[in-house]
Amino acid sequence: MSGRVKRTPNLILNVGVLVTIALLRPAVSLALGSCPGNQFPTPLGCVELTAAGFGAWILRLGISLGTLLAVLLLIIGGYGVATSAGNPENLEKAKSQITAAIAGLLFILLSVLILNTIGGGIIGIPFFQ
Numbered sequence: 124m125s126g127r128v129k130r131t132p133n134l135i136l137n138v139g140v141l142v143t144i145a146l147l148r149p150a151v152s153l154a155l156g157s158c159p160g161n162q163f164p165t166p167l168g169c170v171e172l173t174a175a176g177f178g179a180w181i182l183r184l185g186i187s188l189g190t191l192l193a194v195l196l197l198i199i200g201g202y203g204v205a206t207s208a209g210n211p212e213n214l215e216k217a218k219s220q221i222t223a224a225i226a227g228l229l230f231i232l233l234s235v236l237i238l239n240t241i242g243g244g245i246i247g248i249p250f251f252q
Contacts, residue, residue: 190228193228197224197228204217
């Protein structure tokens with residue numbers, strides 16, 4: 124009986140992966156066939172083939188993934204605080220995770236602000252304007 128209990132999370136994970144692939148497949152096939160001009164289709168969207176366009180795509184992707192990760196860690200830290208059950212060690216660990224997530228989010232947002240100010244306002248790089 125204990126063997127079945129241990130296999131249940133793996134089964135749920137496998138079914139979840141298969142459902143996710145089935146749901147994303149139409150969107151990926153749509154994105155792969157609809158890129159204009161000098162853009163290359165990828166599962167993450169259309170990527171320009173110029174150095175500036177590729178750099179801008181990588182920058183947008185990095186900012187998006189970093190922000191998503193910071194918000195996810197913030198949610199996980201909040202869950203840790205809610206489920207610490209008064210245990211000071213778990214509560215402190217969750218608080219430090221929330222602090223790190225907020226610091227990371229502020230770092231990303233301030234980096235974008237600085238890049239927009241210097242790149243768009245002072246130097247005049249077209250991507251940042």
